[in-house]
Amino acid sequence: MAQLTFYGAVAGVTGSMYLLQTDHSNLLLDCGLFQGRREEEEANLKPLPFAVSSLDAVVLSHAHLDHSGRLPLLVAEGYSGPIYMTKPSGDLIEVLLKDAASLQERDVEWENKRLRRAGKPEVEPLYRAEDVQETLKLCQGLNYQQRISITEDVEVRFLDAGHILGSAIVELYISERGVEKKLVFSGDLGNSQAALLRDPEAVQSADVLLLESTYGDRDHRSMEDTLQEFEDVILEASENGGNILIPSFAVGRTQEIIFRLGELYQQGKLHQQAIFLDSPMAIAVTEIYHRYQNIYNAEDKAAIETASLTASAKERSLHTFLPILRYSISTDESMALNKVERGAIIIAGSGMCNGGRIRHHLKHNLWRKQSHVIFVGFQAMGTPGRALVDGARYFKIAGEEVIVKAAIHTLGGFSAHASQTQLIEWLGHFEGEKPRLFLVHGEENAKQALATVATTHGWRPHIAGLGEKVKF
Ligand SMILES: [Zn+2]
Ligand SMILES: [Zn+2]
Incomplete structure (x- = not known):
């Protein structure tokens, strides 16, 4: 037995x-x-x-x-x-x-x-x-x-x-x-x-x-609706000139968001100048994803290949699919993003905003009404992310209170x-x-x-x- x-x-x-x-x-x-x-x-x-x-x-x-x-x-x-x-x-x-x-x-x-x-x-x-x-x-x-x-x-x-x-x-x-x-x-x-x-x-x-x-x-909200909403927010942000912050988990969700941004880029629908992946851990994980592209699903693999025709088979990756993707590895690189006032999409952890580099980006962007924050993952009760989703008027960081004027979006369909x-x-x-x-x-x-x-x-x-x- x-x-x-x-x-x-x-x-x-x-x-x-x-x-x-x-x-x-x-x-x-x-x-x-x-x-x-x-x-x-x-x-x-x-x-x-x-x-x-x-x-x-x-x-x-x-x-x-x-x-x-x-x-x-x-x-x-x-x-x-x-x-x-x-x-x-x-x-x-x-x-x-x-x-x-x-x-x-x-x-x-x-x-x-x-x-x-x-x-x-x-x-x-x-x-x-x-x-x-x-x-x-x-x-x-x-x-x-x-x-x-x-x-x-x-x-x-x-x-x-x-x-x-x-x-x-x-x-x-x-x-x-x-x-x-x-x-x-x-x-x-x-x-x-x-x-x-x-x-x-x-x-x-x-x-x-x-x-x-x-x-x-x-059941999840349909992926079609979710992607349409994602596209709308990104367009709105490019029109009113603000940055977009995407708090994201390092494994899985970040790579999915990069792929979805790549699809918009390939369709000519992404007008932002740069996308910053500002998380050493998410960068390390994205590099591991690159190593195993052979196990991606056939459709997405083909989309990456078609978009990366000038690249050799070895070079094809989420980078050739989304050429405006930049890695910011050092703290200095991350801090330099504080000076960017418009046209950037910043993806950083932690996913629920209770730690990580996303916090200093929130500090520098939440008070501006042209900024956007897009939540793409579950926000547990009691986390700063959940407070923002629930409409908090102030965000507390390192003893400082930052007023929330940015538009906060929640996309429920990614899972x-x-x-x-x-x-x-x-x-x-x-x-x-x-x-x-x-x-x-x-x-x-x-x-x-x-x-x-x-x-x-x-x-x-x-x-x-x-x-x-x-x-x-
Ligand atoms: Zn799991
Ligand atoms: Zn599990």
């Missing part, structure tokens, strides 16, 4: 982690950070709920920190076996985990200054850069479709999940005394309307299926996750006897809504609880 235990992404979407125990091996599927409110993040400090020394292998669905962010902790606790993932995920986690470690080290340094002054004992970061280095040494990159044996009785195969570069649907084949059982983990499934990536691959069979439910309760309709469509590819379906990675109401719709399609979904065990 194989046994699966749900250790994360059960109440909510973060902390993705599942333990698979077979007759001969123990395997961890994802090892993500809990993210969100302080109380939720405290769960990261708890000891891992299994013996690290008993693990034979780790399999990672994709690079996002809510799936990968506790890997260095696992390694710091003594794990030294292989960590399997797709090749692009291997490149992306290097950027993401290094950034996570430096943020944690910086936070703790700050906290310790306070603790020292109070005469209290100092605290340690969750993990350090050295732990990330050790983690990266254990990573093994596989190609999509490549089926390989990873423990005595388990084989793995990654299929494209179309969510971010390198994201995978994980198939685990377990052999048990001559009988094969198949566990499928959807990972995070992509939105088939999104740019650059392919649609999530279809799976026809499984014994046990774990399905993400992030958008289990809703890296499959909508409810797309999730149900993906389930529709299964043939014959339906697998046991477990809904994970979603807020309670999203899972409930998805369960209701899946039931009408003949499924018997189960919403897994934390620590729940399933034998199959």
Whole structure:
């Protein structure tokens, strides 16, 4: 008998982690950070709920920190076996985990200054850069479709999940005394309307299926409407002469926005003089996207090729598609943008404006009525981004209050996750006897809504609880 235990992404979407125990091996599927409110993040400090020394292998669905962010902790606790993932995920986690470690080290340094002054004992970061280095040494990159044996009785195969570069649907084949059982983990499934990536691959069979439910309760606004609104705002800004700020996450959304701006440029609809990508991390990620253009979807790959005819095959990229794209890497380059009063589009992090270079651009642009801010991603409650979306009249930065006169736009249609309709469509590819379906990675109401719709399609979904065990 194989046994699966749900250790994360059960109440909510973060902390993705599942333990698979077979007759001969123990395997961890994802090892993500809990993210969100302080109380939720405290769960990261708890000891891992299994013996690290008993693990034979780790399999990672994709690079996002809510799936990968506790890997260095696992390694710091003594794990030294292989960590399997797709090749692009291997490149992306290097950027993401290094950034996570430096943020944690910086936070703790700050906290310790306070603790020292109070005469209290100092605290340690969750993990350090050295732990990330050790983690990266254990990573093994596989190609999509490549089926390989990873423990005595388990084989793995990654299929494209179309969510971010390198994201995978994980198939685990377990052999048990001559009988094969198949566990499928959807990972995070992509939105088939999104740019650059392919649609999530279809799976026809499984014994046990774990399905993400992030958008289990809703559909996205149509991509057509979203792109039309994007085009309108950009035109309006070029007519009234202001800058456009786009707060954006480094992985995925930034590259999608660059591609969409490239489409407008190619159609002669972009009149701005320059687009600045002002985020060292987003630049590093965009360069990784360039390295794997061969796995973009056929249509977008063809659009880039057609627009880049004078460039050699090697040079073709988002840069030849959008030639006015500039990278600003150093702090000086970023500061120089403060002097640009018109005709620029600045893409910078963080996506919810709670840190990063976007904050100084907001300071220099929000008070001008000709400026525009376009939100292209989800804004969580309590973040500065959410306050701006909700109509805040002042923006507080470094003790200074800046009046908000800029036009604030929210484009709801960009999403890296499959909508409810797309999730149900993906389930529709299964043939014959339906697998046991477990809904994970979603807020309670999203899972409930998805369960209701899946039931009408003949499924018997189960919403897994934390620590729940399933034998199959
Ligand atoms: Zn994800
Ligand atoms: Zn996720």
